[in-house]
Amino acid sequence: MVRAHQIVPQAAGITCHAWNSTGDMLALCPNNNELHIYEGCNSADMASWRRAHVLAEHDMIISGISWSHANNKIVTCSHDRNAFVWKFDAAANRWVPTLCVLRIDRAALSVEWSPDGTKFAVGSGSKSVPVCFHDNSQYTDWYVSKMIKKHKSTVIQVAWHPNSQIIATVCSDRRCRVISATMQEVDATADAGPFGQPAAFGEVYPNAEYPCAGWAVAAAWSPSGTKLCFAAHDSSIHIVDYAAGGTVCAVNYSLLPLSAVMFLGEGAVVGGGHDMEPLLFSRDAQGGWAMKTRLDTDFSASRKGSQQAAVTKISAARAMFQAKTTRGEEASDGVSATFKTTHRNAITCIRAVPSGGGGGGGGGGQFSTTALDGQIAMWETSSLNVDMGALRI
Amino acid sequence: MAAVAERERSVRSLLHKDLTAALRKALENPPVGTRDKAVKDKNTDVVLDVLGAAKDAQLAPAVAALSAEESDALMKYVYRGLAKPAPNGALFRWHAAVLERGGVGCVVRAVADRRTV
Numbered sequence: 330m331v332r333a334h335q336i337v338p339q340a341a342g343i344t345c346h347a348w349n350s351t352g353d354m355l356a357l358c359p360n361n362n363e364l365h366i367y368e369g370c371n372s373a374d375m376a377s378w379r380r381a382h383v384l385a386e387h388d389m390i391i392s393g394i395s396w397s398h399a400n401n402k403i404v405t406c407s408h409d410r411n412a413f414v415w416k417f418d419a420a421a422n423r424w425v426p427t428l429c430v431l432r433i434d435r436a437a438l439s440v441e442w443s444p445d446g447t448k449f450a451v452g453s454g455s456k457s458v459p460v461c462f463h464d465n466s467q468y469t470d471w472y473v474s475k476m477i478k479k480h481k482s483t484v485i486q487v488a489w490h491p492n493s494q495i496i497a498t499v500c501s502d503r504r505c506r507v508i509s510a511t512m513q514e515v516d517a518t519a520d521a522g523p524f525g526q527p528a529a530f531g532e533v534y535p536n537a538e539y540p541c542a543g544w545a546v547a548a549a550w551s552p553s554g555t556k557l558c559f560a561a562h563d564s565s566i567h568i569v570d571y572a573a574g575g576t577v578c579a580v581n582y583s584l585l586p587l588s589a590v591m592f593l594g595e596g597a598v599v600g601g602g603h604d605m606e607p608l609l610f611s612r613d614a615q616g617g618w619a620m621k622t623r624l625d626t627d628f629s630a631s632r633k634g635s636q637q638a639a640v641t642k643i644s645a646a647r648a649m650f651q652a653k654t655t656r657g658e659e660a661s662d663g664v665s666a667t668f669k670t671t672h673r674n675a676i677t678c679i680r681a682v683p684s685g686g687g688g689g690g691g692g693g694g695q696f697s698t699t700a701l702d703g704q705i706a707m708w709e710t711s712s713l714n715v716d717m718g719a720l721r722i
Numbered sequence: 723m724a725a726v727a728e729r730e731r732s733v734r735s736l737l738h739k740d741l742t743a744a745l746r747k748a749l750e751n752p753p754v755g756t757r758d759k760a761v762k763d764k765n766t767d768v769v770l771d772v773l774g775a776a777k778d779a780q781l782a783p784a785v786a787a788l789s790a791e792e793s794d795a796l797m798k799y800v801y802r803g804l805a806k807p808a809p810n811g812a813l814f815r816w817h818a819a820v821l822e823r824g825g826v827g828c829v830v831r832a833v834a835d836r837r838t839v
Contacts, residue, residue, distance in 0.1 A: 503836070542835040542837065562830070563830060563834040564830040581827065582825075583824055583825025583826070585830060586834075
């Protein structure tokens with residue numbers, strides 16, 4: 330049910346990745362200033378994926394990649410405070426960057442295209458969210474930004490509502506906010522999604538500022554846009570259900586914090602983070618939410634008590650670092666054998682894989698995870714469905 | 723402060739009869755919102771008295787009887803107690819017991835939460 334490939338060296342790690350609309354191309358950043366684009370990724374043999382382009386326009390680590398499925402453009406943002414939109418020039422067989430005027434004075438940490446591909450939002454350390462759109466009013470070819478300035482600290486991630494006019498931001502001031510990103514320049518009519526009245530650009534929707542105990546670090550909308558999920562650095566996830574009047578269900582689980590979340594349909598959330606394996610959350614019998622399972626250790630042959638496995642993993646990580654420092658080894662077989670998970674370091678990014686992409690899939694959906702161990706792993710959701718019976722995806 | 727003093731009296735009366743009840747009473751509504759350090763200190767003393775009075779065999783059943791919120795609060799008090807320059811070996815046994823119940827997520831919450839006890 331899971332296939333993994335060491336796509337970049339373990340010492341490097343992967344900060345983020347993104348798929349194109351047909352799932353045969355993959356963009357990732359190996360924890361440096363380069364954007365790597367792989368081709369042939371619809372092959373089931375992951376070792377045959379071919380690195381076709383290495384784009385080194387940024388000066389520092391690329392912290393976010395988003396590939397628009399509406400117009401096949403890639404946007405990247407980096408700690409160097411810049412973002413580039415990449416367009417493929419088929420005649421010259423190369424990716425051409427376009428500069429974006431972000432107007433931020435701290436690192437950019439994440440970037441996401443709106444689902445309709447007309448604008449993108451950047452989370453940054455300058456306590457603001459530039460929302461950029463292509464400026465075609467003059468004889469220019471660049472992206473200009475409008476600022477959302479409602480945050481008291483670093484905005485770690487942004488997530489677009491499916492209507493492309495609302496964003497959720499998670500911030501290290503321990504708040505998740507839902508903010509209007511409606512723009513006259515690109516949006517014909519204002520749409521308030523699950524809220525009654527459209528707000529002006531940059532305004533937080535009423536009662537849509539959700540507190541949590543730790544930094545808010547990741548957010549995602551459900552496919553219908555009626556549910557919002559955000560994860561915090563206090564090992565909790567919160568699910569806001571707008572179909573039920575905006576009620577918030579908080580789940581404090583017993584493992585380490587997440588750094589990426591994604592909905593699997595309307596009834597399940599998968600999250601990845603410092604536990605090195607995806608965790609699955611779903612509706613419980615009482616209509617609330619609960620952590621359902623860990624996708625690696627709970628399925629492994631040597632099933633252990635959850636606590637025991639967690640402690641083993643920590644000692645395995647310690648053994649790995651010990652091997653690195655005392656013997657200068659990357660990972661001897663003896664050490665790697667002590668890991669019970671596919672990934673051997675924190676998961677940094679989760680993406681849905683377009684159908685047909687990544688090879689395999691077995692008719693069901695897939696999602697991919699990348700981690701700081703340089704591996705990419707493909708997880709089949711259909712097998713989750715079978716294994717977990719009552720799961721309502 | 724009066725509420726904490728009241729709590730101290732009821733905890734003391736329970737302490738030698740029913741440790742679990744005393745612990746739950748001590749962890750009820752921890753004063754996380756107040757800026758008065760004296761209140762927090764006093765409440766910490768009440769909780770640590772309970773923790774110090776427990777015998778080893780009582781730890782696991784007492785922790786098992788707590789709700790998720792109470793065990794998170796207990797972990798915060800364990801860390802608060804460990805920060806004190808005092809003989810606190812018993813707190814390590816409590817730490818192990820709470821970790822067994824709440825997992826590392828409980829530790830993460832105790833360390834990350836700004837609503838300190």
